[in-house]
Amino acid sequence: MEEQHKAVALISGGLDSMLAVKVLQEQGIEVEGINFYTGFCVEGHTHAIRNKDKDKQKRNNALWVAEQLGIKLHIVDVIQEYKDVLLNPKHGYGANMNPCLDCKIFMVNKAVEWVKENHKNGFDFIITGEVIGQRPMSQRKQTMPIVAAESGADDILLRPLCAKNLPATKPELEGWVDREKLHDFSGRSRKPQMALAKKYGFTDYASPAGGCCFLTDKNYSDKLVDLWKGRGSREYEMDDIMLLKVGRHLRPKGEYKLIIARDAGESKYLEGYRKQYTSIQATSHNGPLALIDGDIDPEDYSHAASIVARYGQGRDADEVEVLVSIPNQEKQNLKVQPLSSEQVLEDWHI
Amino acid sequence: MRYELDARRMLCPMPVIKAQNKIKDLAVGDILDIFCTDPGALNDIPAWARINGHVVLETSEQDGDIVVTVQVNE
Numbered sequence: 001m002e003e004q005h006k007a008v009a010l011i012s013g014g015l016d017s018m019l020a021v022k023v024l025q026e027q028g029i030e031v032e033g034i035n036f037y038t039g040f041c042v043e044g045h046t047h048a049i050r051n052k053d054k055d056k057q058k059r060n061n062a063l064w065v066a067e068q069l070g071i072k073l074h075i076v077d078v079i080q081e082y083k084d085v086l087l088n089p090k091h092g093y094g095a096n097m098n099p100c101l102d103c104k105i106f107m108v109n110k111a112v113e114w115v116k117e118n119h120k121n122g123f124d125f126i127i128t129g130e131v132i133g134q135r136p137m138s139q140r141k142q143t144m145p146i147v148a149a150e151s152g153a154d155d156i157l158l159r160p161l162c163a164k165n166l167p168a169t170k171p172e173l174e175g176w177v178d179r180e181k182l183h184d185f186s187g188r189s190r191k192p193q194m195a196l197a198k199k200y201g202f203t204d205y206a207s208p209a210g211g212c213c214f215l216t217d218k219n220y221s222d223k224l225v226d227l228w229k230g231r232g233s234r235e236y237e238m239d240d241i242m243l244l245k246v247g248r249h250l251r252p253k254g255e256y257k258l259i260i261a262r263d264a265g266e267s268k269y270l271e272g273y274r275k276q277y278t279s280i281q282a283t284s285h286n287g288p289l290a291l292i293d294g295d296i297d298p299e300d301y302s303h304a305a306s307i308v309a310r311y312g313q314g315r316d317a318d319e320v321e322v323l324v325s326i327p328n329q330e331k332q333n334l335k336v337q338p339l340s341s342e343q344v345l346e347d348w349h350i
Numbered sequence: 351m352r353y354e355l356d357a358r359r360m361l362c363p364m365p366v367i368k369a370q371n372k373i374k375d376l377a378v379g380d381i382l383d384i385f386c387t388d389p390g391a392l393n394d395i396p397a398w399a400r401i402n403g404h405v406v407l408e409t410s411e412q413d414g415d416i417v418v419t420v421q422v423n424e
Contacts, residue, residue, distance in 0.1 A: 037363055060363050063397040073401055077367045242361065272359045
């Protein structure tokens with residue numbers, strides 16, 4: 001009996017990886033999915049926080065794609081390992097803090113490790129939804145061999161959507177996969193993918209405009225760089241990268257910044273951090289919860305509180321009472337005059 | 351055996367990852383109660399369970415927490 005060869009697919013939750021899996025399934029290849037969670041994935045996260053997003057569909061697209069395809073999905077937490085990718089990218093950053101090429105190499109390398117661990121179960125090769133020319137940094141004709149070589153995948157990395165534009169890989173040369181039934185997509189156009197999706201009957205699929213990573217977002221990247229600058233160190237923890245997605249961030253002084261909730265949903269979310277961070281909230285009027293990140297001089301509490309009061313219902317009052325809660329210390333009640341919009345300097349906004 | 355997993359304050363997909371990693375160590379028939387605060391878990395954990403052949407016995411709310419109860423099936 002002919003040996004059954006299996007593939008593991010990098011599943012982002014987008015259309016391309018979904019199509020890549022389907023193309024192989026059409027050839028009778030059994031596929032399982034793997035999805036890496038770096039902490040910067042747009043997936044999930046913020047939909048749970050902001051009030052305005054409450055009605056958005058709360059689904060993880062990678063899980064949804066796997067279910068549509070009828071494949072197993074392994075979600076792997078790579079938050080700690082990913083720090084080195086972000087902090088020391090050999091191939092540099094894209095337009096923002098996105099180390100796309102190093103990221104792809106890292107993820108394919110993790111998939112190589114997974115294949116080695118699961119070779120006894122019949123897994124022999126890796127597939128991705130990459131298309132030549134689709135992404136300016138990581139999906140170019142010149143970078144495709146770099147990903148294959150530096151990840152250690154070499155000829156077991158198959159890109160079904162653009163395979164015909166690339167040298168044949170082991171699954172093709174060995175006859176596990178029919179190269180003629182693979183594709184030759186290239187360029188930024190989405191039309192070939194949309195046509196293939198139509199052929200397969202995929203009508204509902206995610207197509208995030210800026211990719212699937214917060215690091216491609218300028219605003220997010222600016223906040224990350226500010227965080228490092230404010231601390232004098234490029235270290236970060238999971239809580240840091242989560243909080244960069246929440247609230248308006250203002251840095252009135254180099255030593256500290258304020259994270260001010262933009263609605264009740266964000267205030268509720270920030271509540272969970274009150275034991276770790278000094279927090280400020282108006283008590284005489286409805287207003288947002290704000291966290292202080294950094295080393296604030298106690299003499300600056302009033303100034304910070306007057307900024308926070310600006311964003312509550314007491315913004316036009318002569319005086320607002322606020323509570324400053326410092327972890328493991330007695331709470332402080334202050335009376336402050338809210339700053340006017342002109343007094344909240346543009347430079348403070350991160 | 352019945353087990354509990356605290357995934358409160360975690361945002362998806364972390365509750366799924368924690369549940370997935372915990373279930374790897376459980377036996378067929380074991381039951382896991384996963385306590386979450388992210389409403390996304392109501393979709394994601396059942397989706398993960400369906401994909402991987404486990405059974406969601408119940409989803410409920412207890413004192414503001416979302417509780418997803420999964421039985422290990424394979």
